[in-house]
Amino acid sequence: MSVSLSDFAASVTVETAFNVLAVAKQLKAGGKRVVELEIGDSPFASTAHAKEAGLAAIEHNHTRYCPSAGLPEYREAVSTFVNEQYGLDTTSANVVAGHGAKIFELLFCETFLNPGDGVLVFSPYFPTYLPNIARRQGRVWLSDLKQENNFRPNLADVERFLKEDDHPKAIFLNSPHNPTGGVATEDDLRGLADLVRGKNVAVFSDEPYDRMVWQGQHHTLLAQPDMFEQCVAAYTFSKSYSMSGWRLGYAVSSAAIAEMLGKLINTSLSCVPPLTQLAGVAALRSDAAERDESMSKFREKVELLVGLLNGVAGVKCLMPGGTFYVFPNVAAICNDLGITSHGLAMYLLEGADDEFGVACLGGECFGQAGGGFLRFSCAEPNDLLEEAVKFLPEAFSRRDRVDAYLETHPDYRIETAYDIA
Numbered sequence: 433m434s435v436s437l438s439d440f441a442a443s444v445t446v447e448t449a450f451n452v453l454a455v456a457k458q459l460k461a462g463g464k465r466v467v468e469l470e471i472g473d474s475p476f477a478s479t480a481h482a483k484e485a486g487l488a489a490i491e492h493n494h495t496r497y498c499p500s501a502g503l504p505e506y507r508e509a510v511s512t513f514v515n516e517q518y519g520l521d522t523t524s525a526n527v528v529a530g531h532g533a534k535i536f537e538l539l540f541c542e543t544f545l546n547p548g549d550g551v552l553v554f555s556p557y558f559p560t561y562l563p564n565i566a567r568r569q570g571r572v573w574l575s576d577l578k579q580e581n582n583f584r585p586n587l588a589d590v591e592r593f594l595k596e597d598d599h600p601k602a603i604f605l606n607s608p609h610n611p612t613g614g615v616a617t618e619d620d621l622r623g624l625a626d627l628v629r630g631k632n633v634a635v636f637s638d639e640p641y642d643r644m645v646w647q648g649q650h651h652t653l654l655a656q657p658d659m660f661e662q663c664v665a666a667y668t669f670s671k672s673y674s675m676s677g678w679r680l681g682y683a684v685s686s687a688a689i690a691e692m693l694g695k696l697i698n699t700s701l702s703c704v705p706p707l708t709q710l711a712g713v714a715a716l717r718s719d720a721a722e723r724d725e726s727m728s729k730f731r732e733k734v735e736l737l738v739g740l741l742n743g744v745a746g747v748k749c750l751m752p753g754g755t756f757y758v759f760p761n762v763a764a765i766c767n768d769l770g771i772t773s774h775g776l777a778m779y780l781l782e783g784a785d786d787e788f789g790v791a792c793l794g795g796e797c798f799g800q801a802g803g804g805f806l807r808f809s810c811a812e813p814n815d816l817l818e819e820a821v822k823f824l825p826e827a828f829s830r831r832d833r834v835d836a837y838l839e840t841h842p843d844y845r846i847e848t849a850y851d852i853a
Contacts, residue, residue, distance in 0.1 A: 440566060447559045448797035456781060456791040466781065467820040469808040470791040472610065472757065474674035476729070478711075479722045482673055485714035489707035498706040501694030502529030502682070506709040509716045510682045514667075517642075518652050525687040526660070528694050529704040533640045533668035533681040537564040539696045540602075540664050543689065544634040545570045549601035552593045554585055556611055556798030556805075558638065561604050573597060576801040579750060579761060583614025587623045594627060602634045605653065608641040611798050611807040612759045613734075613752020618651045625656035637665040640681075643672040643723060645754040646731050660686040664693070671756070672723050673715045680708045730756045733810035733817065740821040741808075746828070756810045759795070763804030763850035769834050772796060773804050775844025783837035784827035790820045804850035 452470045460466050477483075489495075501507065507524035514520050514527075530536055537560060545551065547569035553561055555574040565572055575589035585605065594600050605624070607616035616624075628635060637653045654665050668681035683693055697703065715723075734756060741749040741760045746768070749760035766773050774794025781789045792809075795802025810817065827833075838845055 443566070444563050445559065446563075449559075449793055452777070452781070452791055452793060455778075456789070459781070459789060464789055465787060466789045466791055467812055467816045468791045469810070469812060469817075469820060470793050471811070472671075472809050473676050473811055474671060474726070475811045475813070476674040476726045478675045478678065479673045479715050479719035481718035482669075482675060482678075482711040482715040486678070486707055486711035489710040494706045494710060496706070498703050498709070499694075500698035500703050501690065502527065502704060503706055503709045503713075506682075506713050509713045510684070513716045514652075514684055518650075518655050520652075520654055520684070522684060523687075526684055526690055528683050528690045528697070529709055530666070530681045530683055530693075530697065531679040531701060531704055532670060532676075533638065533666040533683075534560060535697075535701070536664060536666040536681070536683045536693070537561060537604075537636065537638070538567065539683075539693050540634070540636045540666075541565055541568045541570065542696055543664075543692050544602055546601075549599050550593065550597035551602045551604065552590060552600070553604045554606065554609075555800070556795060556802035557604070558606060558610050559798060570602070571597075574799065574801065577609070577612055577614060579612075579748075582750065582753065583609055583612035583759075585616055585620055585624065587620065587627065590624060590627050594631065594633065600631075600633055602636065603628065604636045604638065606638040608639075608645055608650070608752075608754025610641065610755055611757050611793070611795070611802065611805075613750070613755045613757055615645060615647065615753030616651070617648070621651055621653050621656055625653060625659055628662060629658055633662065635659075635663045637663055639665055640668040640671055641755045642667060643727055644730060644756060646734065646751070647753045650754070654684060661689075664689060669712055669715060672727070673712075673719060674726065675711070675715070678708045678711060680704065680712050730810060733814060734758060736814055737808060737810055737817050737821070740818060744821065744824050747824075758808050758810070759805050760808070761804060761852075762806050763852045765828055766804060766846060767849045767852065769828065769831070770846050771834060771838060772844050772846050773802070773806055773850075775838070775841065775846075777806055778841070778844065779834060779837045780824070780827055783833055783841075784823075784830060788823065790823055790827075804852075
């Protein structure tokens with residue numbers, strides 16, 4: 433007989449972007465042309481010095497185990513970088529290497545959460561937050577981010593969570609924010625720090641898009657007074673240096689918390705490959721100009737896509753404060769067609785045309801607060817961005833195809849109209 437799964441494994445949810453990616457790849461393999469705007473990956477090559485250092489590391493046999501918290505030179509390079517960029521006062525003891533930034537969601541929860549602890553999550557949210565909280569049997573509070581507030585965090589909800597929850601223990605903050613592109617201002621972070629300071633509450637500050645800020649500049653919660661003992665800030669090389677496949681990131685916190693994170697890596701993943709870390713050192717020290725050039729290209733893509741989308745009837749799209757995503761409001765279109773926003777996304781990919789499709793994500797992939805929105809990544813050439821948006825009005829007008837798609841996908845029928853106020 434089959435062994436039964438754990439309750440957690442039986443209920444785990446995953447990052448939907450990879451599911452949509454699989455459908456898009458299958459359709460392309462069958463001959464369909466698809467513009468892929470679903471996955472959050474860079475279209476650019478990994479930066480030059482990073483590649484050179486990675487190859488040199490292999491040639492020099494840096495292919496064995498290393499300290500679980502990271503190579504000393506990697507931790508030192510990260511410390512220097514965050515001190516220069518964000519005015520922090522860290523040493524290598526405040527830094528721990530990780531396999532990208534996502535792993536620190538899990539390690540943060542293992543470090544701070546006990547079963548029954550309350551965790552506030554801003555919604556829409558990155559899809560893997562909730563499964564990692566569930567691993568520790570935490571209770572999730574959701575605070576909705578609003579388009580009319582530029583998707584900035586609502587501090588009144590934070591205050592209510594701290595006062596009303598039976599055991600508030602953690603907050604997940606993501607800025608610049610995936611999927612909305614919202615950016616927490618320095619005043620937002622100051623207010624959040626004032627609310628949690630001195631309380632038995634930890635903050636996971638998820639900052640993988642720290643170099644992708646288009647309005648103002650990036651600020652980290654760690655820069656607020658006395659936050660090192662209550663905050664873990666996580667970063668990655670995936671976006672800024674186009675190194676997603678290298679699986680390299682880091683977390684910054686107090687020396688004691690960093691040491692604990694290193695222990696947890698030791699018991700689960702052993703270490704981040706040293707050749708990857710040496711590539712990261714080279715990127716931090718030598719690839720700033722190439723990084724900034726790529727960021728400039730991303731900004732152009734974002735601005736192009738926002739402008740194009742706002743030319744489509746029924747679409748309302750903010751210029752994101754950061755990230756390489758745009759998050760247009762399509763609630764009026766969904767209400768008119770009787771389809772959920774995730775259903776609309778899948779229709780654009782599968783049902784709107786036999787020869788051509790657009791892969792994007794419905795806002796529900798990021799929680800119910802995302803209902804009525806779509807998320808588009810900008811990681812395609814500009815001519816394909818233009819082609820994708822040009823296709824949208826035509827696809828929306830094909831009501832017979834929408835109806836046929838809903839006949840075969842009834843779960844995508846809208847039950848309650850989206851609020852379009």
